[in-house]
Amino acid sequence: MSAPPSSAPRWMLYGASGYTGQLIAEEAVRRGHRPVLAGRSREKLAPLAERLGLELAAVGLEEMRGLVSALEGLPLVLHAAGPFIRTSESMVQACLATRAHYLDITGEIPVFENTFHHDAEARARGIALMSGVGFDVVPTDCMARYVAERVPGAHELDLAIVFSGQASPGTAKSMLEQVPSGGRVRRGGALLPWPMGKGLRRVRFTDAERTVAPIPWGDLVTAWHTTGIPNITTYMALPRAAARVVRFTYPLLQRALSVEAIRHGAERLIESRMHGPNETARNEHHTQIWAEARAPDGRRAQAWLELPEGYAFTAVAAVRAVEEVLARKPQGALTPAGTFGADFVLSIPGCRRLDALP
Numbered sequence: 001m002s003a004p005p006s007s008a009p010r011w012m013l014y015g016a017s018g019y020t021g022q023l024i025a026e027e028a029v030r031r032g033h034r035p036v037l038a039g040r041s042r043e044k045l046a047p048l049a050e051r052l053g054l055e056l057a058a059v060g061l062e063e064m065r066g067l068v069s070a071l072e073g074l075p076l077v078l079h080a081a082g083p084f085i086r087t088s089e090s091m092v093q094a095c096l097a098t099r100a101h102y103l104d105i106t107g108e109i110p111v112f113e114n115t116f117h118h119d120a121e122a123r124a125r126g127i128a129l130m131s132g133v134g135f136d137v138v139p140t141d142c143m144a145r146y147v148a149e150r151v152p153g154a155h156e157l158d159l160a161i162v163f164s165g166q167a168s169p170g171t172a173k174s175m176l177e178q179v180p181s182g183g184r185v186r187r188g189g190a191l192l193p194w195p196m197g198k199g200l201r202r203v204r205f206t207d208a209e210r211t212v213a214p215i216p217w218g219d220l221v222t223a224w225h226t227t228g229i230p231n232i233t234t235y236m237a238l239p240r241a242a243a244r245v246v247r248f249t250y251p252l253l254q255r256a257l258s259v260e261a262i263r264h265g266a267e268r269l270i271e272s273r274m275h276g277p278n279e280t281a282r283n284e285h286h287t288q289i290w291a292e293a294r295a296p297d298g299r300r301a302q303a304w305l306e307l308p309e310g311y312a313f314t315a316v317a318a319v320r321a322v323e324e325v326l327a328r329k330p331q332g333a334l335t336p337a338g339t340f341g342a343d344f345v346l347s348i349p350g351c352r353r354l355d356a357l358p
């Protein structure tokens with residue numbers, strides 16, 4: 001690998017040895033960055049740091065003094081170690097202490113809410129806190145802003161996702177953490193419980209019409225901040241039969257996963273059996289988003305987005321978000337589209353937005 005220029009951006013990638021962390025590290029180097037690869041295990045970080053020719057910092061999230069010292073002189077952390085419900089707060093505290101911008105790739109609703117609780121402190125410290133710079137929520141946040149700008153005064157926003165391909169072990173473990181909280185929608189500005197599997201509908205995507213079911217996606221928090229629209233539903237495309245099964249089995253799953261021992265057992269199973277998608281799968285699969293904003297007087301706008309596979313997208317989107325934050329130096333707890341605009345997603349190769357179906 002040829003030596004990069006000394007002006008190459010230097011920041012911390014925490015959780016670098018995880019499945020998604022490695023993809024982000026490789027993308028960062030491709031784009032001329034020199035991130036410090038950080039995480040709690042020197043043994044896991046060393047082969048990656050050697051292969052990419054990067055510095056490493058081995059420090060646990062519970063070691064605040066060590067974290068603060070590792071962050072010395074670095075302007076930003078991209079946090080990729082999840083489930084974030086367990087890891088985000090200590091890194092946010094380290095960033096507030098050292099005045100480093102904080103970005104993460106969470107999709108977990110309580111984590112988005114927690115990030116926004118630190119808005120005033122982030123402003124006072126002159127840093128940005130931005131959760132969700134991956135597949136969840138960059139494309140949906142950009143689409144939310146895009147349709148909302150076309151319908152001033154909109155009171156309803158629907159977003160639907162077609163995810164194709166497989167989940168990484170980290171994503172599966174993060175989903176397990178969310179199951180006991182159940183479904184959610186936003187109504188009248190408040191987050192409300194919603195039975196999983198209820199509210200199925202059909203949505204036309206660019207290639208086909210599909211059944212979609214409400215799911216608790218991060219936009220229930222972020223799109224509310226980005227657009228101010230008080231009624232938001234986020235959907236995922238599912239085979240109709242699967243969506244019906246979810247309605248009856250989910251309460252059982254919720255009860256089972258509320259038991260810590262069962263949740264830990266499921267985590268161990270995921271760790272031993274699951275792998276993230278390989279390069280071929282990342283290149284072959286594609287995803288889609290549909291968004292619609294509606295106003296009380298009947299005005300409405302729809303748009304569609306075609307984009308790469310979720311993990312391939314996340315690696316590029318996260319590094320692009322780092323570049324934008326380093327260049328713009330925004331302050332406070334922020335959303336990607338609220339800060340970079342609706343067209344940010346179009347700066348990621350392989351993304352195509354449509355205002356009408358072909």
Ligand SMILES: NC(=O)c1ccc[n+]([C@@H]2O[C@H](COP(=O)([O-])OP(=O)(O)OC[C@H]3O[C@@H](n4cnc5c(N)ncnc54)[C@H](OP(=O)(O)O)[C@@H]3O)[C@@H](O)[C@H]2O)c1
Nearest residue numbers: 015018019020081082083105106134135136168170171174
């Ligand atoms: N927003 C999105 O679209 C998006 C996309 C991809 C991933 N994600 C999220 O990103 C997270 C990571 O996913 P992944 O696929 O990379 O998972 P992974 O392969 O399991 O990697 C997880 C990483 O986090 C580290 N980690 C976990 N708990 C930690 C703790 N308490 N302290 C320090 N380090 C800790 C792990 O370190 P060890 O190896 O030492 O355990 C590992 O480096 C998940 O929460 C996933 O949902 C989100």
